[in-house]
Amino acid sequence: MEPQMMLTTARVAATVLAFGLAMPCLAQDGAPDPNAPMADPLGALAGQMPATNASGFNDTQKDAASVAKGQAAFDAMVKAFRDAPWVTDTFSYTVKTPMGEQKDSFDLVVGPEGNLQIKNEQMEFYAVDGKLNMVVPSNAKKYLSQPIDGSVAKTLSSMGLELPMPHIKIRDTSVPPISAMKLMVLAEPKVAGFRSSEAGNEILFTDERGDVVVVTDAKTNLPSAMKLVFSPEGAPPGITMGIDFAMAPKSVETGTISFSAGDRKAVTSMAELETLVGTGDIAPAFSLKDFDGKSVELASFKGRVVVIDFWATWCGPCRKGLPLLDKVAKWVAEKQLPVTVLGINTWEEQVPEEAEDAVLTKVKEFWTKQAFSFPALRDQNGAYIKQYGFTGIPATVVIGPDGTVAKIHSGFAPTLDADLQKEIESLLAKK
8 A cells, every 4th residue: 555645544654664664674484584674773763753742741731630621622623623614724744754754735625514625736535426536637547436435534444545634534423523533543542631832722632552732723723733643553662753734724604516537437446546457457468487487378367267466575465465365275276166366476675786596586485485375476577567557565456257357456455365255256156
């Protein structure tokens, strides 16, 4: 998910990932990978880590009376958002890591009955007429469209998207207002403090993953800023990141939200939107070598269902997903189904002085150690994955007996094996 060009879970993950690449890559058994680059000592980074928000609140500002004031201020913020007929805003953020800062902003229009418009240069969202549509302006061929299932917040979540704007969940009466304070990172935030300052009322929310301070205007009760500090999942102790949010929501009496797809074709998944090849398209042909140098062609599997999974040894989500592919391969063999499961190693790290045979040896040793029951091929220069247009791995493609793409999965999902089995059974039932 890491390559998404917006501040969704994926975008934050991208920043965390980029930071994480400065740390030692861990091998499958948890030991430091000897081929990984040496990282900067954590001590050198300590002074660049943002301190928790809670550390800036004194004991009085975190006592029971202050928590009650904080809850009252939050309740007032929720009421101000929900009482507004329409809300307009320019919402900006700055992600802060020891590696630098990343900035972006969005223009928002939030109307009644879940109507919504969010736009910036990379992404556009429109919730109107019972559908949630997402447009990537640089993609003139496709847009993502999903029926709104219950609420915009719920539909976004089902699409694997989380947006940090509190406006969406706070105005959604079907979810608890406190869920808006998760900001894609926190798990169970609770009001933990309150203080007044020149900036306005400051409400502290904390949980085990981090904390956030929300600044609200004392007159309008609407937020003007948020400061989030958290520990990235899987990061060593003491590693923190910060995201500063700035906003200026305004209550307006009327607004307009409209959507036109133009000549774009509707697709129903993020994977289809992000790739050059979609469901129903002919799967790109390949002739790739296995780890012993034998050539394998996609055409040789004509009439069979083919499942291909793009992976790399350095990719943690890939390593988590491969055992699920192995379950599918074993299930296929047990049922004696006309299905072929293939792993395709791609984007493998290679330093300039490292010869290709050394890379192949490393990859082959990894694969042999796993003892998977399905074969793997080498996309040595990434030419094959480029034909699909994937910008992240793992990526899994299901190809039907007719040679067309039946399903695309992007990223790791713990239900991948069950999902693939259902898709395979559906394809074979049509033969």
